[in-house]
Amino acid sequence: PVAPAPAPQALGFSAVARTTADKSTVPAGYTARTLFACGDPMAAGVPAYKNDGTDTNYDQRSGDCHDGIQYFGLNAAGARDDNSSSRALLGINHEYITPVVLHANGPSARPRPASETDIEVACHGVSIVEVAKGTNGEFAYVQNSSFNRRITGTSVFELSGPARGNALFVTKFSPTGTQTRGTMNNCGNGKTPWGTLLTTEENWSGYYFRAAGDQALRSAKVNASFARYGRNVTATAAAASRYGWETSGTDDKYARWNTSVVGTSTDGSDDYRHEWFCQGFMVEIDPYSPTSTLKKRTGLGRFAHENAAFGKPVVGKPLAVYMGCDSQNEYVYKWVSTALWDAADANRTDRMAVGDKYLDAGKLYVARFNTDGSGQWLELNVSNAAIAGASFGFSNQAEIYIHTRIAADAVGATKMDRPEWVDVHPTTGEIYVTMTNNSSRRVVPTGTQTKVDAANPRAYVDVVNGTGTQSGNVNGHIVRFKDAAPEATTFTWDVYLFASEASADPRLVNLSGLTDDNDLSSPDGLAFTKSNGLCWIQTDDGAYTDVTNCMVLAAVPGVVGDGAEMTLNYGGGNTVTTRMGKKQTAQTMKRFYVGPADCEVTGLCETPDGKTLFMCIQHPGDGTAAADLADPTKYTSQWPSNEGYGAGKRPRSATIVITKNDGGMVGFG
Numbered sequence: 001p002v003a004p005a006p007a008p009q010a011l012g013f014s015a016v017a018r019t020t021a022d023k024s025t026v027p028a029g030y031t032a033r034t035l036f037a038c039g040d041p042m043a044a045g046v047p048a049y050k051n052d053g054t055d056t057n058y059d060q061r062s063g064d065c066h067d068g069i070q071y072f073g074l075n076a077a078g079a080r081d082d083n084s085s086s087r088a089l090l091g092i093n094h095e096y097i098t099p100v101v102l103h104a105n106g107p108s109a110r111p112r113p114a115s116e117t118d119i120e121v122a123c124h125g126v127s128i129v130e131v132a133k134g135t136n137g138e139f140a141y142v143q144n145s146s147f148n149r150r151i152t153g154t155s156v157f158e159l160s161g162p163a164r165g166n167a168l169f170v171t172k173f174s175p176t177g178t179q180t181r182g183t184m185n186n187c188g189n190g191k192t193p194w195g196t197l198l199t200t201e202e203n204w205s206g207y208y209f210r211a212a213g214d215q216a217l218r219s220a221k222v223n224a225s226f227a228r229y230g231r232n233v234t235a236t237a238a239a240a241s242r243y244g245w246e247t248s249g250t251d252d253k254y255a256r257w258n259t260s261v262v263g264t265s266t267d268g269s270d271d272y273r274h275e276w277f278c279q280g281f282m283v284e285i286d287p288y289s290p291t292s293t294l295k296k297r298t299g300l301g302r303f304a305h306e307n308a309a310f311g312k313p314v315v316g317k318p319l320a321v322y323m324g325c326d327s328q329n330e331y332v333y334k335w336v337s338t339a340l341w342d343a344a345d346a347n348r349t350d351r352m353a354v355g356d357k358y359l360d361a362g363k364l365y366v367a368r369f370n371t372d373g374s375g376q377w378l379e380l381n382v383s384n385a386a387i388a389g390a391s392f393g394f395s396n397q398a399e400i401y402i403h404t405r406i407a408a409d410a411v412g413a414t415k416m417d418r419p420e421w422v423d424v425h426p427t428t429g430e431i432y433v434t435m436t437n438n439s440s441r442r443v444v445p446t447g448t449q450t451k452v453d454a455a456n457p458r459a460y461v462d463v464v465n466g467t468g469t470q471s472g473n474v475n476g477h478i479v480r481f482k483d484a485a486p487e488a489t490t491f492t493w494d495v496y497l498f499a500s501e502a503s504a505d506p507r508l509v510n511l512s513g514l515t516d517d518n519d520l521s522s523p524d525g526l527a528f529t530k531s532n533g534l535c536w537i538q539t540d541d542g543a544y545t546d547v548t549n550c551m552v553l554a555a556v557p558g559v560v561g562d563g564a565e566m567t568l569n570y571g572g573g574n575t576v577t578t579r580m581g582k583k584q585t586a587q588t589m590k591r592f593y594v595g596p597a598d599c600e601v602t603g604l605c606e607t608p609d610g611k612t613l614f615m616c617i618q619h620p621g622d623g624t625a626a627a628d629l630a631d632p633t634k635y636t637s638q639w640p641s642n643e644g645y646g647a648g649k650r651p652r653s654a655t656i657v658i659t660k661n662d663g664g665m666v667g668f669g
């Protein structure tokens with residue numbers, strides 16, 4: 001049975017037009033301001049950011065590439081207060097770096113100077129930063145707050161949960177396999193019902209160098225795992241690292257990025273051959289306690305974690321956590337806690353112990369989407385015959401949390417078009433997950449390409465008009481599903497939205513009826529605001545940036561099953577039937593924001609009163625060439641300095657605040 005749709009809500013703003021202007025564009029009656037940008041000092045005595053490539057000590061400054069963001073309220077006395085709309089801690093991810101802007105003349109060639117590597121490692125991770133409203137009623141960040149904390153590529157983490165102490169976690173740093181250093185490529189995030197931050201490790205694999213010939217040192221199983229996570233090598237071909245940090249010296253702090261330096265021990269306790277296995281997890285941080293232990297929750301699996309969203313907690317039921325793995329043809333996952341939800345746990349002050357209770361024991365599932373609109377959660381358990389019989393040779397449950405993708409392959413999960421953010425509708429409890437795009441989706445696949453299916457039905461650009469090319473699902477879509485209960489092993493689903501350019505063919509591409517007021521490409525960030533139930537959709541698009549910078553749309557979603565079955569006819573006898581939600585209208589979805597040039601808009605949270613939105617602008621101007629650094633007019637963006645924020649003209653990733661000029665709720669009414 002389909003639940004009644006939520007009461008109609010008005011999108012109380014005029015749609016913003018597509019634009020390539022190098023600024024924040026908001027609807028009439030709204031204001032966007034920069035709050036906290038790359039390099040901003042986060043401790044007393046740290047000098048102001050010069051923004052000329054000579055700044056250092058990023059372990060006391062904002063990192064780069066702001067991404068996921070969550071809001072943790074504080075009262076005037078500095079205690080947790082979930083209802084505070086005037087003072088808070090923000091948990092902000094620094095996913096990666098734009099090296100060209102961090103060094104005076106851009107990054108040096110390999111071997112990388114140690115001073116540059118130290119800056120880059122420290123620019124990664126997470127910021128916990130206090131923000132408070134001043135006497136002018138506007139939020140500012142608090143440079144000297146004792147709550148401020150930078151978690152970086154060198155911070156120490158406990159490896160918690162069912163894989164703790166595994167032989168594949170044994171390193172010189174932690175011979176017991178219980179600790180590791182650094183969290184890498186923190187993409188999206190989530191907030192627990194007990195007031196902690198979950199941050200994710202997404203494209204961590206490529207930070208590690210793996211030498212040609214390394215495979216001769218490893219078991220067949222370990223080699224298969226390296227290959228499945230993008231670090232395959234041969235006798236002659238190495239896997240290069242993303243930034244070359246391992247080239248900066250033989251000291252441990254650089255050598256740890258070379259997973260092929262092998263010592264004399266048999267178990268890896270005198271080297272870093274296993275450090276690559278210590279990344280790829282969901283990480284829990286207590287933002288209210290600046291010295292609290294940081295924990296990687298291994299039970300939630302190891303893959304390219306995009307973000308995490310909790311299902312609505314139900315007293316006496318397990319907690320469900322929904323997660324996507326962002327790579328082509330990867331999966332959607334669910335964690336179901338063993339512990340049943342006790343509402344008193346929401347307000348305990350030993351928050352990391354609450355995390356131990358709900359995130360270290362449970363079951364991990366992966367999704368299969370069936371043609372008829374139903375779906376199954378397939379448990380990743382070593383007793384499952386499909387896993388036990390897999391050629392990989394799983395021998396214990398802990399291995400499933402380390403080689404999670406391989407276990408998901410074995411049970412026949414549905415390969416998706418790059419699962420990005422997931423979030424849960426605050427009233428219906430339905431789960432929305434963006435599929436950003438998939439250039440390897442095909443009607444007639446070859447090699448490693450995947451065939452269109454009901455939940456990933458688009459492949460061509462515009463076959464009907466004869467301009468189609470075999471470019472896959474270019475614009476992406478949003479799948480939603482409904483679990484009857486947190487522990488349910490079946491669900492129902494549909495496609496909430498097919499992203500598209502307004503002018504695209506309505507029979508195969510613009511299936512959701514998008515117009516100039518709400519067309520988009522490559523949905524990535526997705527978040528509901530609890531204050532009003534609006535769904536905010538953010539884009540990370542390469543296909544549409546010739547027409548418009550990346551953007552944010554506000555939407556009033558319906559419910560799973562409010563649309564119809566639909567068959568796409570690709571010609572030549574190739575059809576695929578999908579389930580799609582209602583088409584969009586100017587009342588259900590509007591463009592709310594367009595970001596500066598060369599950026600991605602990602603991460604969104606609000607004050608509990610719904611009057612302030614926080615969002616992150618990632619990598620503006622990242623197309624700037626090192627050779628052009630002397631001439632700001634050649635930068636592909638000068639944001640946010642061109643809106644009056646900070647010194648220097650180099651582009652900076654940043655967190656912005658958006659408010660309504662009349663002090664009302666953002667986006668609504």
Ligand code: FEO
Nearest residue numbers: 187202306326420
């Ligand atoms: Fe870091 Fe999948 O976006």
Ligand code: CA
Nearest residue numbers: 187420524525
């Ligand atoms: Ca993303």
Ligand code: CA
Nearest residue numbers: 420436524540
């Ligand atoms: Ca993306």
Ligand code: CA
Nearest residue numbers: 095540600618
């Ligand atoms: Ca990104």
